[in-house]
Amino acid sequence: MHPATDGIRVAPDLTPKLGPQESRVIWLLLAAAFVAILNETTMGVAIPHLITDLGITALSAQWLTTAFMLTMAVVIPITGFLLRRFTTRTMFIAAMGLFSTGTLIAFLAPGFPVLLVARVVQASGTAIMMPLLMTTLMTVVPPAIRGRMMGRVSIVMSLAPAIGPTLAGAILNNFEWRWIFGIVLPIAIVALVVGGRWIHNLGETTRAPIDVLSVILSALGFGGLVFGLSQLGAGGHGGGAEAAAATATSTTTLIVSLTIGVVALGLFGWRQVLLQRKDDALLDLRVFRSRNFSLSMGQMVIMSMAFFGAITVVPLYLQDVLEVDPLTTGLVVLPGALAMGLAGPFIGRIYDRWGTTVLLVPGAVITSSMLWVYTTFGVDTPVWLVAIVQTVLSLGLALSFTPLFTASLASLQPRFYSYGSAVVGTAQQVAGAAGIALMFGVMAAANSAATEAGADALTAGAAGTHAAFLTAAFLSLPLLVGAFLIRKPADQPMGAPVAH
Numbered sequence: 001m002h003p004a005t006d007g008i009r010v011a012p013d014l015t016p017k018l019g020p021q022e023s024r025v026i027w028l029l030l031a032a033a034f035v036a037i038l039n040e041t042t043m044g045v046a047i048p049h050l051i052t053d054l055g056i057t058a059l060s061a062q063w064l065t066t067a068f069m070l071t072m073a074v075v076i077p078i079t080g081f082l083l084r085r086f087t088t089r090t091m092f093i094a095a096m097g098l099f100s101t102g103t104l105i106a107f108l109a110p111g112f113p114v115l116l117v118a119r120v121v122q123a124s125g126t127a128i129m130m131p132l133l134m135t136t137l138m139t140v141v142p143p144a145i146r147g148r149m150m151g152r153v154s155i156v157m158s159l160a161p162a163i164g165p166t167l168a169g170a171i172l173n174n175f176e177w178r179w180i181f182g183i184v185l186p187i188a189i190v191a192l193v194v195g196g197r198w199i200h201n202l203g204e205t206t207r208a209p210i211d212v213l214s215v216i217l218s219a220l221g222f223g224g225l226v227f228g229l230s231q232l233g234a235g236g237h238g239g240g241a242e243a244a245a246a247t248a249t250s251t252t253t254l255i256v257s258l259t260i261g262v263v264a265l266g267l268f269g270w271r272q273v274l275l276q277r278k279d280d281a282l283l284d285l286r287v288f289r290s291r292n293f294s295l296s297m298g299q300m301v302i303m304s305m306a307f308f309g310a311i312t313v314v315p316l317y318l319q320d321v322l323e324v325d326p327l328t329t330g331l332v333v334l335p336g337a338l339a340m341g342l343a344g345p346f347i348g349r350i351y352d353r354w355g356t357t358v359l360l361v362p363g364a365v366i367t368s369s370m371l372w373v374y375t376t377f378g379v380d381t382p383v384w385l386v387a388i389v390q391t392v393l394s395l396g397l398a399l400s401f402t403p404l405f406t407a408s409l410a411s412l413q414p415r416f417y418s419y420g421s422a423v424v425g426t427a428q429q430v431a432g433a434a435g436i437a438l439m440f441g442v443m444a445a446a447n448s449a450a451t452e453a454g455a456d457a458l459t460a461g462a463a464g465t466h467a468a469f470l471t472a473a474f475l476s477l478p479l480l481v482g483a484f485l486i487r488k489p490a491d492q493p494m495g496a497p498v499a500h
Contacts, residue, residue, distance in 0.1 A: 099125030151348025224261025309435030336394030366396030
């Protein structure tokens with residue numbers, strides 16, 4: 001016997017490993033997702049500039065963000081079908097091709113309408129990329145190390161938002177707004193070329209047909225809800241018959257839009273239940289038979305509404321109320337996003353070993369507490385305090401998103417991974433778009449009321465952002481209950497069914 005091992009039994013390393021090809025595909029998908037998210041997060045800082053440069057209102061400008069998220073919410077349900085029908089490489093090329101085309105259109109856009117179209121094209125590509133990443137990860141990564149791999153995903157989802165606003169601020173301080181897209185464009189093209197050359201196909205494809213009626217109902221349902229919410233606070237400002245007529249029109253539009261949205265979503269759900277009997281559903285709703293998946297989705301919807309709504313209001317608060325420049329605005333959110341990225345791998349390892357409760361409970365407490373702290377901010381709040389609160393809030397979110405993503409998809413049978421990824425993406429984007437529309441509507445209404453009461457611009461702006469932050473804080477309260485209800489599914493062998 002070898003002297004170094006004489007009488008000693010050396011335990012083999014049983015930690016699951018990824019093959020080199022699978023690892024390369026995931027890293028390429030992570031790089032592409034980084035570029036897409038980087039673009040998505042640059043617009044928050046740019047909105048005040050776009051309002052001035054394009055001569056549009058804040059309610060119109062927010063559609064550059066809301067339309068992006070809404071398009072993703074409409075396209076993502078289709079990706080459940082697309083990921084089953086087409087190969088990994090085909091879907092990657094389609095996603096990055098659309099994103100690159102949209103970025104080019106945005107760079108050349110002569111005004112607001114073309115820029116809005118460009119954002120829709122960009123979002124169509126991003127909508128494919130995120131479910132493609134999540135489905136591929138769930139398909140090739142062994143269950144025992146999914147948490148740490150989701151931690152790597154959280155790095156991308158944190159570093160890109162960290163760099164995005166800061167990069168946008170630096171560009172806006174020296175160049176016009178279109179160069180936000182001009183800098184992203186070559187990066188996107190490189191990602192497209194490299195990925196198209198090196199990504200190989202994973203999994204098997206099917207020949208399932210697409211249901212056009214489901215696509216239409218999905219668009220009407222999600223679009224109606226978000227557009228209706230955007231009408232909050234969109235009435236006329238000031239007094240007189242003209243303002244009263246504008247307010248009446250806005251109220252009518254809100255009611256009609258929300259009604260269309262609710263009815264269309266109901267029909268969409270009914271249609272999917274019928275189609276899934278033949279495995280032809282656009283979005284198979286059997287994923288909601290998993291209690292853990294359903295609870296995770298509820299938690300994610302609430303968190304996304306509160307977070308995306310609040311984080312979109314923060315740049316306006318910093319620039320319009322505290323009167324700081326765009327670069328400073330980007331630097332304020334930088335520490336929090338970096339903290340999220342650095343914490344991601346550690347949170348993933350904690351999930352793999354200890355499960356969800358140890359992460360979700362403190363995450364919910366921190367998130368809700370910091371949103372309530374935001375409600376105390378006013379015209380005299382120091383910028384450094386905003387940065388600290390934003391950093392702590394980001395840590396709370398980091399503790400929540402990684403276990404929610406992992407536990408939700410791990411609760412499903414492998415054949416439902418593509419649908420589960422589509423539901424996760426749809427829920428997050430629709431909730432985020434609804435949160436943004438709701439916060440902007442509440443902010444506009446409170447700002448208008450303060451102005452009519454004789455407040456100056458700074459005081460009125462502070463009143464508007466206070467109302468938006470208060471809305472986000474109230475939305476966060478159910479998170480404190482949901483955090484105790486979600487569990488980590490038992491690790492299953494690859495391909496084995498998950499118990500519900």
